[in-house]
Amino acid sequence: MTLDILKGSGGLRAVKVLSNGKRRFDPVEKDRLIDAAMKPGVSVARLALAHGVNANQLRNWVKLRRDRQAQGGLTVVAGQETSAFVPVVAVLPISRQPDMPARPSSAGMRVIASLPNGVRLELEDVDERALSAMIEVLGRCNVPAG
Template sequence: MAIDDREISEPLRVVRVLRNGKRYFDRASKERLIDACLEPGVSIAGLALSHGINTNQLRKWVNQRQDRQAASKGLRVVTNCVAPSAFVPVVAAAPIARPPAPSARPTSPRVRLRASLPNGVRLELEDADAEALSAMIEALGRCDVPAG
């Protein structure tokens, strides 16, 4: 349903004004204004300004209409999206059971690793073999830590 300019240019008709200044608007003209806001490319702020109402109030009416429509269809509307966590999950790994190394096979050298991340976290890995070191480096490589 397209809304033409004549329908949305009509001012909202005030039905009642309380002593504190709160205004009650004609339901039909309010619904026409909300319909106009839902048209693509329409500025809600511009419509609110041209009709003499607060932009936040008009946005609230539009959101309430969308919530009612979603509820009637059995949908749930999520308006506030939560940003992903900036923390990296820590998972404790069980020690790896290794068979005893035969004396003919050389043991891998023991190393010490110290890492200071840009977010102030310091990691230390002492007396580890090359496999543990490569696993640590691989795990650190998967972390997306912003620099500075």
């Protein structure tokens, strides 16, 4: 029986029906139906309905086929084998303006901060960047008076 897959010329031929009602389909016709369902723009639900198969069953067959192809590392696209790996292109980093030369920090700089909740913070030999970051963080804190 030749099966015009996309036009739905009839149901998918069952080669065996089990005692619980499950059907086993002709593997060649089933493969052609899965191939047709994997084509872009094809409605899997319409294709399944036209061939007497549950749409979820056909989706499951398609998923299993894709998983099997992904496991193999190669997929077949229009008769060509393509690698499952994407080529990586190395790009040079964007050139940036050189950082401003660091000003010499004051040796022996000491900062003491007493917070309203009684916490006392002492910093010694701190560079200006770290001190600036610390002040910014402390400024964002809403510390209740203790």
